[in-house]
Amino acid sequence: MTSAVFVLNGPNLNLLGKRQPHIYGHETLADVEERCRGQAAHHGLDIRFHQSNMEGQIIDWIHEARDHGSAIVINPGAFTHTSVAILDALNAFDGPVFEVHISNVHKRESFRHHSYVSLRADGVIAGFGTQGYLLAIERVASLIKVAAAEADAVS
Numbered sequence: 001m002t003s004a005v006f007v008l009n010g011p012n013l014n015l016l017g018k019r020q021p022h023i024y025g026h027e028t029l030a031d032v033e034e035r036c037r038g039q040a041a042h043h044g045l046d047i048r049f050h051q052s053n054m055e056g057q058i059i060d061w062i063h064e065a066r067d068h069g070s071a072i073v074i075n076p077g078a079f080t081h082t083s084v085a086i087l088d089a090l091n092a093f094d095g096p097v098f099e100v101h102i103s104n105v106h107k108r109e110s111f112r113h114h115s116y117v118s119l120r121a122d123g124v125i126a127g128f129g130t131q132g133y134l135l136a137i138e139r140v141a142s143l144i145k146v147a148a149a150e151a152d153a154v155s
């Protein structure tokens with residue numbers, strides 16, 4: 001097993017499935033976590049799945065990923081559009097970073113069209129509902145497989 005994939009969720013995502021289902025669907029964050037764990041386990045990957053409403057806590061998890069994470073999948077919630085501090089933390093992480101939004105932010109208010117996190121993200125998924133998390137994990141798994149095959153080829 002390689003080091004963990006950090007799946008990080010920002011403010012208000014603890015309310016998933018409890019409010020605004022027309023935008024964010026009916027699944028709870030616990031449902032999303034379970035599906036992410038299943039998908040990761042299928043690829044032999046360990047997951048650290050977190051949610052916080054505090055910007056500093058999210059930054060601390062990104063720092064933790066510097067030592068213990070192979071990749072970060074992050075839905076920063078509204079911090080996407082405001083947080084230079086989260087961007088700075090992600091810039092200090094060396095592995096792949098994928099930004100996930102459940103809704104299609106480009107179809108919504110113009111203040112959601114700009115993302116600080118996209119300045120660092122290797123890929124962005126928006127508007128695929130909670131399936132976006134699974135697509136991001138799938139991408140991480142294939143990148144890890146390619147890297148392992150390349151490492152085998154040179155040894």
Ligand code: CA2
Nearest residue numbers: 012013015016019020077078101102103
């Ligand atoms: O589409 C996304 O995933 C967002 O990151 C969600 C954020 C929003 O600020 C971003 O612009 C797009 C909001 C998360 C709030 O989640 C809730 C879920 C259910 C009920 C209320 C809020």
